[in-house]
Structures are given as structure tokens and as C-alpha cells.
Amino acid sequence: MTGERSLRAALDALADSIVVRGFGPAGHAATDTDVATDTDADTDTDADTASDGDSHPAGASAVPAHVDATAVFAAVELGDATGDAVAAVDALAPDTLGVVVAAVPDGGLNQEAWAALRDLRAAADAVVLVGGHGDAETALRAGVAVLRDIVEGVGVVNLDLADLRTVLGDHDLAVLASGHADPGDANAAVVGRTLDAAPPGFGFAQAPTVLVHVVGGPGVTVETAGDVVAGVRERVASDAHLIWGATVEDDRDPDALDLTVVVGGVEPLAGPDDPCPRCGTPLVGYSLGERSTTFCESCGYTGVERSLR
Numbered sequence: 001m002t003g004e005r006s007l008r009a010a011l012d013a014l015a016d017s018i019v020v021r022g023f024g025p026a027g028h029a030a031t032d033t034d035v036a037t038d039t040d041a042d043t044d045t046d047a048d049t050a051s052d053g054d055s056h057p058a059g060a061s062a063v064p065a066h067v068d069a070t071a072v073f074a075a076v077e078l079g080d081a082t083g084d085a086v087a088a089v090d091a092l093a094p095d096t097l098g099v100v101v102a103a104v105p106d107g108g109l110n111q112e113a114w115a116a117l118r119d120l121r122a123a124a125d126a127v128v129l130v131g132g133h134g135d136a137e138t139a140l141r142a143g144v145a146v147l148r149d150i151v152e153g154v155g156v157v158n159l160d161l162a163d164l165r166t167v168l169g170d171h172d173l174a175v176l177a178s179g180h181a182d183p184g185d186a187n188a189a190v191v192g193r194t195l196d197a198a199p200p201g202f203g204f205a206q207a208p209t210v211l212v213h214v215v216g217g218p219g220v221t222v223e224t225a226g227d228v229v230a231g232v233r234e235r236v237a238s239d240a241h242l243i244w245g246a247t248v249e250d251d252r253d254p255d256a257l258d259l260t261v262v263v264g265g266v267e268p269l270a271g272p273d274d275p276c277p278r279c280g281t282p283l284v285g286y287s288l289g290e291r292s293t294t295f296c297e298s299c300g301y302t303g304v305e306r307s308l309r
Contacts, residue, residue, distance in 0.1 A: 017070035018151060018161075020144055021088065024081030026103060030140035031075050071097040071151070071161060074124075075144050077136040078102050078109070082116035090123040097165060100124045101143045101176075104132035104199040109268070114275045117173075126168040128262065129175045132199035143176050146260050150213050150245070156222060159213060159245030164262070167211040167243060171265035175202050181228075183219075183255035191231035194259045202266045206237050209264035212244035219254030222246060232261055276301050 022031030072092055076085040089098035100120050105113050120127045128147070131139030151161045168174055179194030181187075198204070212232050214225040225246035233242060268274075272285030272294060281298035295301070 018148060019069040019072045021072065021074050023074060023076040023085040026077040026080060026136040026140055027075040029137045030144060069096050071099060073099050073101055073144055073147060075101045075140045078104060078113035078116045082119060086119050086123040098125045099168070100127045101140060101147065102127050102129055103136035103139045104129050106132065106134055108132055108201040111275065115280065118278065118280065121172045124172070126172050126174055129199045129202065133197065142178065146176070146178060146213070153247055155245050155247035157225065157244065157246040159211070159243070163211060163243045167209040167262055167264045169209060169264060171209060173266055174262055174264040175199050175204060175266050176260065176262050178258060178260045181257050181259065183253065187228050187231040190228065190259055191235060194261055195235055201269050203269045204236060204263040204266045207263045207265045208237070208240055210236050210240050210242045211262040212242065213260040214246040214257055216248060216257035217252035217254040218248055218250055220248060220257050228259060236263070
């Protein structure tokens with residue numbers, strides 16, 4: 001019993017140390033909804049109000065300096081109030097994990113979004129990209145909710161903030177994608193749907209770290225979750241460091257499951273004349289036989305994964 005109380009106290013303390021903030025219209029709307037609000041804990045999710053009741057205007061002051069947080073999740077649409085998010089995460093204490101959950105514009109990155117992404121990568125510990133297939137608010141709300149579930153939830157195979165830190169690690173750019181499987185769906189199908197839902201324009205075939213989270217009903221076993229994870233493993237680099245967890249929820253359809261994949265260390269898929277992800281200079285293309293790559297003549301950037309055209 002003492003052990004259970006100690007575990008619960010530790011989990012409660014961790015939950016209380018996660019701060020969620022929104023910037024810009026989409027970020028504010030996403031973090032002001034019920035899915036991002038925990039009324040039973042001191043976790044601060046209101047975009048303009050600190051946990052002690054003090055009000056703060058939107059912008060850099062939306063994460064006040066006195067907040068003692070283990071991690072801050074800042075939600076923003078790329079190119080919309082990005083400067084406020086940059087200022088907020090840049091001002092965090094060195095031991096606070098600053099993660100920006102950034103929505104990619106519908107259809108992929110435009111010039112403004114490229115510039116915003118560069119600024120966010122320079123300021124935050126990590127940028128986790130979501131969306132690119134529709135409404136930014138919906139993508140941000142879902143992304144923030146699933147990250148909090150990963151960090152705060154208790155599963156049959158548990159994940160926590162340490163696992164998220166490991167996957168993000170020294171890699172300042174990650175993508176998050178989620179998918180749903182109904183009873184009878186093949187594992188390959190749900191894995192394919194999930195990875196296809198990742199923000200467009202980013203390659204993860206050679207990404208070094210992957211986090212997989214499976215949430216299912218009472219009919220989903222550890223073995224079932226393991227089979228789904230094996231399907232993800234087949235789609236990423238063979239030497240990628242993969243961490244996975246599974247949660248069973250009794251109120252779900254017994255055999256349905258949701259799959260979330262966070263891939264760390266991704267890079268934009270860029271072609272000749274696209275802006276360099278590092279400095280914005282148009283990239284130059286080189287070809288050798290059937291292979292092609294891109295290179296920035298200004299800053300020397302070569303870390304761009306390329307699809308064959």
C-alpha cells in the first residue's frame with residue numbers, strides 16, 4: 001500500500017508540473033478546450049492565466065517566469081504568433097523542457113512557415129509538428145492531448161516524461177501522427193494510416209528515435225500492442241531507438257485501438273530551390289545516377305532527406 005501511495009504521489013507531482021500554453025488564435029483555442037484542461041490538478045492550461053490566478057497578456061508573458069514547471073508545451077500554428085512562442089520558450093529555466101507543438105499549414109510548409117520553423121527550432125528544446133491535413137486548431141488540440149496522455153497517463157506498459165525526453169533528446173525536430181483501428185483492421189493498415197497522417201514534407205525513414213503509444217479497449221492485450229509496434233518498426237530505420245507503451249481503457253470498444261507515433265530527428269524533404277531549413281537560402285540540387293540530394297551553398301547544410309523523383 002505504501003508503494004502505491006508513493007507512486008500516486010509521484011504521478012500527481014509530475015502532473016502538476018506540466019504547463020500548457022497557447023499562442024495565436026489556433027493555439028489559444030486548442031488549449032482553452034476541455035481536452036487540454038485538467039480541473040482536478042494544478043496543471044496550468046489556460047492561455048492567459050497562471051496557476052496562482054494572476055493574469056498575463058498573450059505573448060511572451062503567457063509563460064510567467066515564476067512558474068516552476070518540469071515541462072512546458074507551447075501550442076502554436078506555424079507563422080501565426082510564432083514570435084510570442086519563441087520568446088516564451090526562450091525565457092524558460094534551463095532545467096525546464098520547452099516543447100513547441102506546432103501545426104503545419106494545410107498542404108505543407110510555405111515560405112512564412114519555413115521561417116517560423118527555423119526560429120522555433122533555435123529557441124525550443126524540441127518542436128513537435130502536427131497537422132498539415134486540415135484545421136490547425138483540431139491538430140493542436142489532439143497533439144497536446146496525446147502528449148499529456150503519454151506523460152501523465154498510467155498504462156500496462158507505461159510511458160513518462162523521461163521517455164519523451166529520450167525520443168526528443170538532442171533532436172530538435174519531431175513529427176507526431178495518430179491513427180485509429182477498428183476491430184478486424186490489419187496491423188499494417190493502421191500503421192500505414194497513422195504514418196500517412198504525419199505532417200507532409202518531412203522524412204522519417206532514417207529518423208534515430210521513435211516513440212509509439214497504443215491505447216485500446218479491454219480486448220487489446222500487450223501482445224496485440226506489441227504486434228502493432230512491430231509494424232511501426234518495419235517502417236522506420238532498423239537501428240532506430242524505439243520506445244513504446246500501451247494503455248487499456250475499459251470504456252472503449254473492446255478491440256478498437258488508437259495509435260500515436262512520435263518520430264524524433266526528422267528533417268524536411270526539400271528539393272532544389274526550396275529554402276534551406278537552417279538559413280533560408282535556396283537549395284542547390286545534385287544528382288548521381290538515380291540518386292539525388294540537395295545542398296545549401298551558404299551554410300553547408302546537407303541534412304535533408306530526399307525522396308527520389
